[in-house]
Amino acid sequence: MSHAIISLQDIRFAYGKRTILDSISLDFTPGSFSVIAGESGSGKSTLLYILGGFLKPDSGTYLFNGKPVYSRFGEFGLGRFRKNNIGFLFQDFRLLPFLTVEQNIRFPSLFSGAALDKTRLAERMQRLGIAHRAKAYPNSISGGEAQRTGLARALLMDPPVLLLDEPTGNLDGATETAIVSVLEELRKEGLTLICISHSEYIMKRADRVLRLSNGKLSDRTSGAPKRRRKSAGAEA
Amino acid sequence: MNLIRFVLRRLYLIAFIARKHFLRNALSSIGLFLSLLVVITILGVLDPIKKMIRSKMESSLPPQTLRLVPDLSVVGKGNTSWGMFRKEQDILMHINSRMIERAKNWGQPGDVRSVTATQLLQQPAIGRFEDPILSQLGFSFDLVLQGVPQKMFRPLMRCKVPYAGTKAQEKGKEIDEIPVLVPESYLEIMYAYAMINGLPNISAQSLIGLRLRALLGQSIVGTKWSVTEDVLLVVCGFSPPGVVSALGVPLEWVQKKHRERGQMKALNSFDQLFVEIASEKVLPRILSAAKAERLRVPEQSKKFDSILKSLEKLDWIFMVVAVILGALAAIALANSFALLAVQNRYEFGLYLVFGSSMLFLWFLLAIEGALWGFIHSALAIVLSEPALRLLQQHLADLPWLTKLSTADLSELKLELSTAQRAMIYAAAISISALASLIPGAIVLGRRTLSLVKKD
Numbered sequence: 001m002s003h004a005i006i007s008l009q010d011i012r013f014a015y016g017k018r019t020i021l022d023s024i025s026l027d028f029t030p031g032s033f034s035v036i037a038g039e040s041g042s043g044k045s046t047l048l049y050i051l052g053g054f055l056k057p058d059s060g061t062y063l064f065n066g067k068p069v070y071s072r073f074g075e076f077g078l079g080r081f082r083k084n085n086i087g088f089l090f091q092d093f094r095l096l097p098f099l100t101v102e103q104n105i106r107f108p109s110l111f112s113g114a115a116l117d118k119t120r121l122a123e124r125m126q127r128l129g130i131a132h133r134a135k136a137y138p139n140s141i142s143g144g145e146a147q148r149t150g151l152a153r154a155l156l157m158d159p160p161v162l163l164l165d166e167p168t169g170n171l172d173g174a175t176e177t178a179i180v181s182v183l184e185e186l187r188k189e190g191l192t193l194i195c196i197s198h199s200e201y202i203m204k205r206a207d208r209v210l211r212l213s214n215g216k217l218s219d220r221t222s223g224a225p226k227r228r229r230k231s232a233g234a235e236a
Numbered sequence: 237m238n239l240i241r242f243v244l245r246r247l248y249l250i251a252f253i254a255r256k257h258f259l260r261n262a263l264s265s266i267g268l269f270l271s272l273l274v275v276i277t278i279l280g281v282l283d284p285i286k287k288m289i290r291s292k293m294e295s296s297l298p299p300q301t302l303r304l305v306p307d308l309s310v311v312g313k314g315n316t317s318w319g320m321f322r323k324e325q326d327i328l329m330h331i332n333s334r335m336i337e338r339a340k341n342w343g344q345p346g347d348v349r350s351v352t353a354t355q356l357l358q359q360p361a362i363g364r365f366e367d368p369i370l371s372q373l374g375f376s377f378d379l380v381l382q383g384v385p386q387k388m389f390r391p392l393m394r395c396k397v398p399y400a401g402t403k404a405q406e407k408g409k410e411i412d413e414i415p416v417l418v419p420e421s422y423l424e425i426m427y428a429y430a431m432i433n434g435l436p437n438i439s440a441q442s443l444i445g446l447r448l449r450a451l452l453g454q455s456i457v458g459t460k461w462s463v464t465e466d467v468l469l470v471v472c473g474f475s476p477p478g479v480v481s482a483l484g485v486p487l488e489w490v491q492k493k494h495r496e497r498g499q500m501k502a503l504n505s506f507d508q509l510f511v512e513i514a515s516e517k518v519l520p521r522i523l524s525a526a527k528a529e530r531l532r533v534p535e536q537s538k539k540f541d542s543i544l545k546s547l548e549k550l551d552w553i554f555m556v557v558a559v560i561l562g563a564l565a566a567i568a569l570a571n572s573f574a575l576l577a578v579q580n581r582y583e584f585g586l587y588l589v590f591g592s593s594m595l596f597l598w599f600l601l602a603i604e605g606a607l608w609g610f611i612h613s614a615l616a617i618v619l620s621e622p623a624l625r626l627l628q629q630h631l632a633d634l635p636w637l638t639k640l641s642t643a644d645l646s647e648l649k650l651e652l653s654t655a656q657r658a659m660i661y662a663a664a665i666s667i668s669a670l671a672s673l674i675p676g677a678i679v680l681g682r683r684t685l686s687l688v689k690k691d
Contacts, residue, residue, distance in 0.1 A: 078593060079591050080593075082588070083590060086589075110248065110590075111245075115241070
């Protein structure tokens with residue numbers, strides 16, 4: 001059994017009197033593909049943003065590679081934590097409309113102290129099938145291309161964990177299939193994927209599906225058994 | 237290298253964030269520029285004028301130098317003689333060389349450092365300008381010449397005529413040509429005369445080197461002594477109030493004239509005493525000794541009191557306007573930045589996702605605000621330079637400066653000091669940085685999640 005990259009222990013979060021997450025304990029192993037599902041307001045986004053280092057839980061421990069995140073880092077440290085460890089892919093792509101596809105992808109490097117590896121960038125764009133749209137602006141590309149651009153941007157700094165917030169919610173079936181196959185390839189390279197999704201297709205491709213209801217992990221439905229066995233998956 | 241790259245990227249980010257709001261922020265912060273212009277007017281124009289007036293009111297005497305004059309209210313009291321109505325009224329000027337010697341020992345030993353005195357030339361005199369325009373108009377006036385010791389005279393001299401004077405040839409005759417210090421009150425009269433007669437404005441600077449002809453032994457009212465004499469007086473400088481009260485000429489020349497005419501009382505009679513004291517501590521002792529000698533310290537000039545008060549009122553009005561404009565600018569800027577933060581919260585959210593901290597976002601807002609403060613203060617200071625220069629050139633033409641323009645306005649420098657510039661930059665940068673940071677931080681800081689999470 002491999003060492004967990006992310007470990008949540010007894011995480012609680014509430015907005016006022018309303019409990020959003022109630023005693024959540026979870027582990028995610030490197031290279032696992034987990035889907036968080038649940039009804040609207042079930043706390044899945046809150047969980048994702050806690051994992052992303054945006055939202056400090058009211059109680060509990062969040063360990064990343066064995067090190068506590070929120071108690072260890074200050075405001076600057078959380079920024080550095082996100083920059084070095086977390087990639088984020090949004091449902092609505094969140095591309096900056098005044099930047100070209102390539103500029104959008106390069107944008108996170110502004111926050112990095114390291115020089116941008118241009119060859120790597122070109123390779124990744126090529127691999128994601130957006131190299132030919134490098135000079136195009138977001139309003140002139142398709143939804144699939146926009147999401148692949150968002151994906152390339154999220155992966156630019158080579159984070160070990162990628163958080164996805166309904167990544168295919170705005171895409172058609174064919175595009176969804178293409179995006180998911182790219183994600184699967186990335187997972188094979190060791191990238192840990194944690195995804196909020198209602199898509200049956202994605203759930204089937206995931207190692208496991210975590211169902212959140214009223215702030216509790218009420219159900220755990222496994223995704224593709226073969227893959228789950230192969231990658232050891234995430235453990236709750 | 238990494239540091240340079242880091243700084244360059246941060247600068248790019250600042251420009252990147254500012255790009256969309258440039259025009260709006262420029263307009264929002266325009267009030268800051270206007271406010272700074274008002275502040276610059278206060279600091280660059282009103283302050284130098286006020287400073288000049290104050291220095292005039294306080295006179296230009298060196299520090300710790302007392303000016304003493306005979307106390308005319310007590311002179312002659314109980315004196316039944318009719319001597320004070322004699323033509324030679326030197327009895328009123330009872331400061332003599334014996335008193336000067338006594339004054340050196342006033343108080344305790346070492347209290348008095350030096351004693352000097354001025355002497356009025358006790359001869360009537362008519363003055364005429366040698367200037368072609370002024371002389372054609374027949375402008376002439378009674379002159380009172382006052383002998384000023386070299387020690388006080390020299391620092392005020394601005395011409396090349398020697399203190400002792402020279403001889404000028406005129407119609408085969410040699411006449412004295414001596415330097416003269418013109419009191420500012422005379423300048424006022426000349427200025428008014430030029431204005432009434434539609435002549436070009438007389439500025440103090442243009443008078444330097446101008447010759448006055450003094451007809452000694454005559455007066456406008458018709459007095460004429462048996463022996464008259466012409467003297468050329470070269471305007472050599474200006475005497476501030478509190479030093480010379482008439483036309484200042486070399487003391488030695490005045491004494492020579494008294495000797496030539498056998499005016500021995502006049503030769504030993506002085507109108508003002510200047511006593512340099514060791515420190516302010518000895519002042520009560522010296523004043524007491526002076527009072528015993530029937531001398532008093534004349535009140536400082538109140539001539540500019542009303543102007544100073546008006547300027548101070550103007551200063552207050554300007555200050556209030558500057559504060560109101562500054563506050564409005566800060567509100568406008570704060571509003572603009574709050575709007576900026578709301579409109580671009582997802583963009584800011586992206587910055588957070590890509591590794592920025594909330595503090596860094598605040599820093600970006602503060603930097604952009606500070607940048608506006610810097611731009612406006614730099615712009616205001618740069619634009620104020622030619623404006624102040626232009627104002628300096630036309631100072632004498634400004635109607636509200638009429639009274640002052642008779643003084644030597646070349647002394648007046650309309651400019652901002654380095655400290656004032658630094659203060660303007662610091663104040664503008666701080667105000668606009670805070671005005672942008674506070675609302676931006678409030679909007680962004682409510683919940684980090686709201687920046688990232690979709691509605």
